[in-house]
Amino acid sequence: MNFQNSILLGSALLGSMGISCKTQKKSTDLNQPNVIVILADDAGYADFGFMGSTDLETPNIDRLAQDGVIFTDAHVSATVCAPSRAGLITGRYQQRFGAECNIPPHNLGVDTSEVSIASAMKKQGYHTSVFGKWHLGEQQEYHPNSRGFDEFFGFLEGSRSYFPHEMNDRPGDPHEIQHNGKHVNFNGYLTDVLGEKAIEYVEQQKDNPFFMYLSFNAVHTPMHATKEDLKRYEGHPRQDLAAMTWAMDRAIGKLVNKLKKEKIYDNTLIFFLSDNGGAHNNQSSCLPLKGWKGNKFEGGHRVPFVMSWPKKIKGGQKYHALTSALDIYATAFEIAGGEGSPGKKLDGVNLLPYVTGENVDAPHEQLFWRKEGMAAVRQADWKLIRVDGYGYRLYNLDRDLGESKDLQLAEKSQMNDMKMALENWEEGLMAPLWTEDKNWNRVTFEIHKALMENRKSTIHSPSDLNVAEQK
Numbered sequence: 001m002n003f004q005n006s007i008l009l010g011s012a013l014l015g016s017m018g019i020s021c022k023t024q025k026k027s028t029d030l031n032q033p034n035v036i037v038i039l040a041d042d043a044g045y046a047d048f049g050f051m052g053s054t055d056l057e058t059p060n061i062d063r064l065a066q067d068g069v070i071f072t073d074a075h076v077s078a079t080v081c082a083p084s085r086a087g088l089i090t091g092r093y094q095q096r097f098g099a100e101c102n103i104p105p106h107n108l109g110v111d112t113s114e115v116s117i118a119s120a121m122k123k124q125g126y127h128t129s130v131f132g133k134w135h136l137g138e139q140q141e142y143h144p145n146s147r148g149f150d151e152f153f154g155f156l157e158g159s160r161s162y163f164p165h166e167m168n169d170r171p172g173d174p175h176e177i178q179h180n181g182k183h184v185n186f187n188g189y190l191t192d193v194l195g196e197k198a199i200e201y202v203e204q205q206k207d208n209p210f211f212m213y214l215s216f217n218a219v220h221t222p223m224h225a226t227k228e229d230l231k232r233y234e235g236h237p238r239q240d241l242a243a244m245t246w247a248m249d250r251a252i253g254k255l256v257n258k259l260k261k262e263k264i265y266d267n268t269l270i271f272f273l274s275d276n277g278g279a280h281n282n283q284s285s286c287l288p289l290k291g292w293k294g295n296k297f298e299g300g301h302r303v304p305f306v307m308s309w310p311k312k313i314k315g316g317q318k319y320h321a322l323t324s325a326l327d328i329y330a331t332a333f334e335i336a337g338g339e340g341s342p343g344k345k346l347d348g349v350n351l352l353p354y355v356t357g358e359n360v361d362a363p364h365e366q367l368f369w370r371k372e373g374m375a376a377v378r379q380a381d382w383k384l385i386r387v388d389g390y391g392y393r394l395y396n397l398d399r400d401l402g403e404s405k406d407l408q409l410a411e412k413s414q415m416n417d418m419k420m421a422l423e424n425w426e427e428g429l430m431a432p433l434w435t436e437d438k439n440w441n442r443v444t445f446e447i448h449k450a451l452m453e454n455r456k457s458t459i460h461s462p463s464d465l466n467v468a469e470q471k
Helices: 003-012 059-066 081-090 117-123 190-205 227-232 239-261 327-335 412-426 438-452 462-470
Strands: 034-040 069-071 127-133 151-155 210-215 268-274 305-308 317-319 366-371 374-379 382-387 391-396
Touching: 034 081, 034 239, 034 327, 059 239, 059 268, 059 305, 081 117, 081 327, 117 127, 117 210, 117 327, 127 190, 151 190, 190 210, 190 239, 227 239, 239 268, 268 327, 366 412, 374 412, 374 438, 382 412, 382 438, 391 412, 438 462
Parallel strands: 034 210, 034 268, 069 317, 127 151, 127 210
Antiparallel strands: 069 305, 268 305, 366 374, 374 382, 382 391
């Protein structure tokens, strides 16, 4: 099936009511695993039990981690929501197709010539679904149902209220909850609702191979939680975040219990990660890393990352080499029976041979980041950050995980090698199809400048710029 035909097939499913009972043609390979990608939004590197948190409770996610592999040096391809998700969904650096910046304009989205992970999995006989936040384009050609997803229950744009909301839930608003293109009303707390819809989907598709993208908006602002969950954490210094994280963990636990009840958990490949580093305004913690969402220090793009598949992967492992969210696509496609790339060349790799010990090399020698004037490259334990109009910093993370000691003068050969690697990578990119607000770009510049000078940034939003100018 080519990409155009996959769009037609996805469009044919538009308008179905409730969770669809339609399925793909059953695979002749009875061993095809189900694949689930669970994505948290703006979660901090240190905010899960399996990552060392002692004040946030995540028992279900921790058990998932115990059943699989924890990647300790794992990264997303961008430090903000939309481009990070574009990389995950396409398996390619989003700068290759112009989705470099955040929040696509109303009329733009991820290039339709890019074959999505959902379209790739459909080629292998999978039924496909996405529940939650999309953020990759609003128009019909960019809609999840046009990009290979048979089922979509969620919202198209950015962030929204976790409860029914007079403004967010107006029909036609990009924040409205919809099912396959049609407005729906929901009751309750959205994190719980998304979990319930995912469980309904498993019930419908349990006898067929399925691909699920469970894209929570938790723990992104606004900081909304149920009264019951807030009461549980009364007096907690991070009460809102603790309650929101508990709700997300609860939803994931119920989904895993459903898989176990249907006896399909062992043959389900599950990924769990965050779309970028924790945000400065949602009580999250990225310690011991430097930085946070939106900047090129490790706290912006190094994320908690788990892969579980009990049938094939030994649990209780930690894997320390460079890995990327870009690898999810290649891993899922190949374990589903695919070979090579279903479209343009992927930047990710199949992680399975690495975690089983079949391949003893690192999945990636280098990883790259760029958003307008800020860029970075990792090469083993080395990290280079470049800020246009300011300069460079070179760090060795093995000796300096907090990225505080600049080594560019002491390690000139390493510095030149990494500058050249970054410039060579950039030769294969295109200019962004959209850019961001100039005031936000200035905010990002000032944050990078402060962090590169080992100062605490006093600027986090455009309003802070006005305050700084008045002083």
